[in-house]
Amino acid sequence: MRRSRAAAVGAVTLSLVLTAAACGGGSSGAGGSNEQPKTLTYWASNQGASIEVDKKVLQPELDKFEKETGIKVKLEVVPWADLLNRILTATTSGQGPDVLNIGNTWSASLQAGGALLPWDAKNFDRIGGKDRFVESALGSTGVEGQDPAAVPLYSMAYALYYNKKMFKDAGVTQPPATWDEMTETGKKLSKNGKWALGAEGSNLSNNIHQVFVLGKQHGADFFTPDGKADFTSDGAVAAVKQYVDLMAKARIVAPGNAEYAQNQSLSDFATDKTAMVLWQTASATFKSQGMNEDEWGVAPAPVQSGKPGQGVSTNSMVAGINMAVFRNTKNTDGALKFVKFMTGEQEQKILNKAYGSIPPVKAAQEDPAFNSPALAVLRETLSTSAAALPQVPEESQFETVVGTAVKELFAEAAAGKPVTEASVRAKLDKAQQQMPKK
Incomplete structure (x- = not known):
């Protein structure tokens, strides 16, 4: 995970996830029962020096996505001290965002509750395939042997x-x-x-x-x-x-x-x-x-x-941020399009350069910007001397x-x-x- 990873869950425990509601949640605004909403809600984790820095980084990219797809993304940057509590509360109420960031160490815990969309072969195909991602980053997306609960967005060490x-x-x-x-x-x-x-x-x-x-x-x-x-x-x-x-x-x-x-x-x-x-x-x-x-x-x-x-x-530890989709989103198609956009080669270069992180998408790593002396140390660490935190519920x-x-x-x-x-x-x-x- 990134920046502080302060997962202060307080009295809320993961057992709440196991009662995740199947109703409500996600974005709204559809004109009819068969019409997909034109708005997505996105909870982004605080990656920059402040929430305002994150908004300056992300909003131009969200505007770009809206221009390409017609889907508006409502952004909320959530501080790390609040993020896990917010996610757990959302899973019990069924009133979560459509798409969200999670610290990669939480993948197995959140996966156990069933509130997140599983990334099976079909869903990976919708975003360009599983083999686009670096293997070490995929290792922190959920319990081994199960469909991942998220996809890698930023890699760190x-x-x-x-x-x-x-x-x-x-x-x-x-x-x-x-x-x-x-x-x-x-x-x-x-x-x-x-x-x-x-x-x-x-x-x-x-x-x-x-x-x-x-x-x-x-x-x-x-x-x-x-x-x-x-x-x-x-x-x-x-x-x-x-x-x-x-x-x-x-x-x-x-x-x-x-x-x-x-x-x-x-x-x-x-x-x-x-x-x-x-x-x-x-x-x-x-x-x-x-x-x-x-x-x-x-x-x-x-x-x-x-x-x-x-x-x-x-x-x-193998650090990083994963991107997940709430299972009960009313716009799965739009959410998958958004994940595909954010994990696309060009966006990966833009976002990871802005945050000083390493793209978990193989093609984006070929950019010379990710071979700087500072990032070379991190890439070497990830490939030779980093270990994933326990992927347990x-x-x-x-x-x-x-x-x-x-x-x-x-x-x-x-x-x-x-x-x-x-x-x-x-x-x-x-x-x-x-x-x-x-």
């Missing part, structure tokens, strides 16, 4: 972005490749009111992304092969403690970051307050905040030792309960309370107790 000026001022010549180097380098940078690494302790999904990757590095998956929650394994505990210890023990993350939510760490980075951030395709955001491309660099995210490599040193609850556990541990670290293996395990055990029983 995590990398380590570093502020060149702050590195130079501190006498640091290269970005850290391992976590030990991160601590060593971080102590040189965390001085005089400035800090080495940004974090967003109140951003639940970002918490999950970081501890999932660290979990892979410690041999933990957070779920057993049969899909049961496994949050208290030694590897999972080690991963969460290592992440929180960047504030609690190494002291290279500012205590105030415990309260940070969407994009706040990026603002500190752009204003020379924080020297590094672990983020997904952040170049467009830096540009929107006034940074020139020569002011920052990008390197693979750190690993425990050595360098990243598939099956040995995972350093990113309970994934969204996992983001919520474990993401909250990490948030609470950051709050304790910021308050000067000790973060121990026992306190981490207790938080993760509490999170596991909140998961559905199998």
Whole structure:
């Protein structure tokens, strides 16, 4: 997923999806019972530095689609902190949009409720075929062996972005490749009111992304092969403690970051307050905040030792945004036309250039713009050292309960309370107790 991925579902659980209504929903405005509506509603996820930035990016493309098809698209850009709640509420009420963005990590969870249109061979044929898409992106569109619940729209990976000026001022010549180097380098940078690494302790999904990757590095998956929650394994505990210890023990993350939510760490980075951030395709955001491309660099995210490599040193989750159609739309034909338009080669180039992401459509990737030094790191990561989050129905609850556990541990670290293996395990055990029983 993208930008903050803060899937704060609160008291709404995915069990609500299982009662998804089959009535109502979608757009309206048809002149007769056999006439397709001339309007679609589209919930877009917040990809830019602000909702206004997204509107400026998307509206010209939606106008282009209307000119080509006669179908008007009503756009709403939904903040990440609200998106999953909005989707779950829509599935229970039957009053959802026609088309929407979802974080690719939610695909299996939302698929389980049956509220989204399945992408069978017939529907894929309507948008030009399944083989147009990169295989790794298709791997995060739903449960393996089932028709996908969505199609890929933007592909992303995590990398380590570093502020060149702050590195130079501190006498640091290269970005850290391992976590030990991160601590060593971080102590040189965390001085005089400035800090080495940004974090967003109140951003639940970002918490999950970081501890999932660290979990892979410690041999933990957070779920057993049969899909049961496994949050208290030694590897999972080690991963969460290592992440929180960047504030609690190494002291290279500012205590105030415990309260940070969407994009706040990026603002500190752009204003020379924080020297590094672990983020997904952040170049467009830096540009929107006034940074020139020569002011920052990008390197693979750190690993425990050595360098990243598939099956040995995972350093990113397979990130991205998928596009889905509500099953109960009153305009399936128009919705499929819109998905075809948005995943078309030319639109893929336009949109992914605007957001600094990578097209999941093979033909669009051939554009030289996606071979820049910054994107080359991300493409290499996606192809060699990224792993998909668990494609299980309970994934969204996992983001919520474990993401909250990490948030609470950051709050304790910021308050000067000790973060121990026992306190981490207790938080993760509490999170596991909140998961559905199998």
